[in-house]
Amino acid sequence: xxxxxxxxxxxxxxxxxxxxxxxxxxxxxxxxxxxxxxxxxxxxxxxxxxxxxxxxxxxxxxxxxxxxxxxxxxxxxxxxxxxxxxxxxxxxxxxxxxxxxxxxxxxxxxxxxxxxxxxxxxxxxxxxxxxxxxxxxxxxxxxxxxxxxxxxxxxxxxxxxxxxxxxxxxxxxxxxxxxxxxxxxxxxxxxxxxxxxxxxxxxxxxxxxxxxxxxxxxxxxxxxxxxxxxxxxxxxxxxxxxxxxxxxxxxxxxxxxxxxxxxxxxxxxxxxxxxxxxxxxxxxxxxxxxxxxxxxxxxxxxxxxxxxxxxxxxxxxxxxxxxxxxxxxxxxxxxxxxxxxxxxxxxxxxxxxxxxxxxxxxxxxxxxx
Amino acid sequence: xxxxxxxxxxxxxxxxxxxxxxxxxxxxxxxxxxxxxxxxxxxxxxxxxxxxxxxxxxxxxxxxxxxxxxxxxxxxxxxxxxxxxxxxxxxxxxxxxxxxxxxxxxxxxxxxxxxxxxxxxxxxxxxxxxxxxxxxxxxxxxxxxxxxxxxxxxxxxxxxxxxxxxxxxxxxxxxxxxxxxxxxxxxxxxxxxxxxxxxxxxxxxxxxxxxxxxxxxxxxxxxxxxxxxxxxxxxxxxxxxxxxxxxxxxxxxxxxxxxxxxxxxxxxxxxxxxxxxxxxxxxxxxxxxxxxxxxxxxxxxxxxxxxxxxxxxxxxxxxxxxxxxxxxxxxxxxxxxxxxxxxxxxxxxxxxxxxxxxxxxxxxxxxxxxxxxxxxxxxxxxxxxxxxxxxxxxxxxxxxxxxxxxxxxxx
Numbered sequence: 001x002x003x004x005x006x007x008x009x010x011x012x013x014x015x016x017x018x019x020x021x022x023x024x025x026x027x028x029x030x031x032x033x034x035x036x037x038x039x040x041x042x043x044x045x046x047x048x049x050x051x052x053x054x055x056x057x058x059x060x061x062x063x064x065x066x067x068x069x070x071x072x073x074x075x076x077x078x079x080x081x082x083x084x085x086x087x088x089x090x091x092x093x094x095x096x097x098x099x100x101x102x103x104x105x106x107x108x109x110x111x112x113x114x115x116x117x118x119x120x121x122x123x124x125x126x127x128x129x130x131x132x133x134x135x136x137x138x139x140x141x142x143x144x145x146x147x148x149x150x151x152x153x154x155x156x157x158x159x160x161x162x163x164x165x166x167x168x169x170x171x172x173x174x175x176x177x178x179x180x181x182x183x184x185x186x187x188x189x190x191x192x193x194x195x196x197x198x199x200x201x202x203x204x205x206x207x208x209x210x211x212x213x214x215x216x217x218x219x220x221x222x223x224x225x226x227x228x229x230x231x232x233x234x235x236x237x238x239x240x241x242x243x244x245x246x247x248x249x250x251x252x253x254x255x256x257x258x259x260x261x262x263x264x265x266x267x268x269x270x271x272x273x274x275x276x277x278x279x280x281x282x283x284x285x286x287x288x289x290x291x292x293x294x295x296x297x298x299x300x301x302x303x304x305x306x307x308x309x310x311x312x313x314x315x316x317x318x319x320x321x322x323x324x325x326x327x328x329x330x331x332x333x334x335x336x337x338x339x340x341x342x343x344x345x346x347x348x349x350x351x352x353x354x355x356x357x358x359x360x361x362x363x364x365x366x367x368x369x
Numbered sequence: 370x371x372x373x374x375x376x377x378x379x380x381x382x383x384x385x386x387x388x389x390x391x392x393x394x395x396x397x398x399x400x401x402x403x404x405x406x407x408x409x410x411x412x413x414x415x416x417x418x419x420x421x422x423x424x425x426x427x428x429x430x431x432x433x434x435x436x437x438x439x440x441x442x443x444x445x446x447x448x449x450x451x452x453x454x455x456x457x458x459x460x461x462x463x464x465x466x467x468x469x470x471x472x473x474x475x476x477x478x479x480x481x482x483x484x485x486x487x488x489x490x491x492x493x494x495x496x497x498x499x500x501x502x503x504x505x506x507x508x509x510x511x512x513x514x515x516x517x518x519x520x521x522x523x524x525x526x527x528x529x530x531x532x533x534x535x536x537x538x539x540x541x542x543x544x545x546x547x548x549x550x551x552x553x554x555x556x557x558x559x560x561x562x563x564x565x566x567x568x569x570x571x572x573x574x575x576x577x578x579x580x581x582x583x584x585x586x587x588x589x590x591x592x593x594x595x596x597x598x599x600x601x602x603x604x605x606x607x608x609x610x611x612x613x614x615x616x617x618x619x620x621x622x623x624x625x626x627x628x629x630x631x632x633x634x635x636x637x638x639x640x641x642x643x644x645x646x647x648x649x650x651x652x653x654x655x656x657x658x659x660x661x662x663x664x665x666x667x668x669x670x671x672x673x674x675x676x677x678x679x680x681x682x683x684x685x686x687x688x689x690x691x692x693x694x695x696x697x698x699x700x701x702x703x704x705x706x707x708x709x710x711x712x713x714x715x716x717x718x719x720x721x722x723x724x725x726x727x728x729x730x731x732x733x734x735x736x737x738x739x740x741x742x743x744x745x746x747x748x749x750x751x752x753x754x755x756x757x758x759x760x761x762x763x764x765x766x767x768x769x770x771x772x773x774x775x776x777x778x779x780x
Contacts, residue, residue: 107531110531110533110534114534132519132520134521135519135520135521135529135536136529136530136531136532136535136536136537136703137519137529137536139531139534139535139536140534362699364692
């Protein structure tokens, strides 16, 4: 039998082993001389602000065609409106992950893209014409998921035009949603341009609230929760055991979800690699930072492994059926395969990258109740 | 981090091995007395199962329906009161549940709130005051929060507030009454009945239970002795919602919204891994001890369950307090209020814990009400004014009375 002293020795030994097991090559534990400010400037000037400019322009287009459709609901005006809706939805994928500064403060993401939509709540709001879109309970009654329902969930273009003709409450609600979305985005864009850009770039330290730390968390969070879980894992039933086809993004548009997924994946890849938004200059981003620190994994640059994995995930997703509802129902294994490829990058980004950058994860999995 | 756990679990194995060594004497004695726990919670007499806890299963299900009703603004105060009491104010039968089996049941949550033999059989005044707390939360939910359902909450103003992508419905102080009610009920009803009633010597040995059990005299028309049944009722408050009640650890955490759920959460924290099995094993061995008429072993196992369930409630109280603190620090007030509301109920539950060394709760009613007063920041705006320093102070005091640290509970 072990006595207490022997036990203490044992435990001490084991603890010793434990510590010697932990990687001691964490470069982030010492301050490095990587130019964080240049990285923040690149993010703000070449990616985030142009991304919001583009998204806001698409919302202005959407608003104009919504006004045309509501004043004259026809198949033609619906077609134009729906095209502008899909363009804006794609543009959103480029800025969705920047839940920081003004976007975080006003809850832009929550008011823009929480799905599935609450269609009962939307119908009640339309019929009663009594609603307050600022309330958290209406997150699921506005934004793109609600537009998707109103434009694609009420039948084909002809049926939808007929509905909007016969009941003006739908048009009122649609215009309220689109206008609100555009105004909220304008507020975020203006603040980025006027004041927040400099505050963001100047906050170049390494504390938990520094811009690099917050952005790294936002990026990793979005990759894990939105790209991996929201767009693929939840509908494929990874967390529920059975498939949940109604939870796919843009549920009422047959093939939009896949295209939005690929857009978001590309937005993640480009941001990581340091490419600029649509022709804007390249600069330093996570890849450059990891390379500067010389971070290796399995004998290769971690940054290259992450970029390779983005490509593997893209190829996996390209192979899925264009209609994600079909994919979930008929090719669940393939969808789970895509999920697994995304998960590999979750590990490399959330564990390997954040550890190397000495950034502490600032979110926990919600407790679910 | 992964690498960290492997040696840690090795350490745990060594510790377990040590414990087994130290217990050798005991288990030899147990073996002499033929107390060997079966592989699963399965006990039979003449080929029929002697295990029964349907009343507990029903109460857990009643709690589940009441939980949904707290967020259904079409429900009246009377509807909720009826769900709590399963009778009207005059004691007449009512059918408040959607599940007909629950309407047919003679059981209720209210009659078993602050109603344990050990703590309340001669403490009617406190028992009545505690029941009033629960009724007040119902009244206030319907009369303060339901009317504010479609307005934004602010300091001193009830309404809804965002917690991530969902809405939480809080009173003027930021407290969610449904969380206060349900998490407090976990202590005041579920744990109180389990730890302070059915595992209590006074109940297990009540009446002629000991003599009947010694003689194998079963209850009229049943296959079990009174004492066996009492123990099973304790078991049912933890595992009564499991699809396979004999072997419930496979679905631990998914079988109710009360002790089972949170034991699952705590067991999932590497710092406390194994606590569920420890409790399950104690419940099995204690029940086997009753069959073997070995009341010493029975009471030893009851004490393990009492200490561990109590610890679990305290761990979860600290967990939610710390989660609330982190959310306040990140400016996520809705998230903070939800965590703090859960924490409020877990703290309320501490008064119903049971320290086997003293026979009393780990925290007195006075201490608990002191915590709750501090948590509401002693003012009209409650959680809105709460500081991280106060949260840490309460957390440290709670953890300090157990063998865990705030850091262990918080992750």
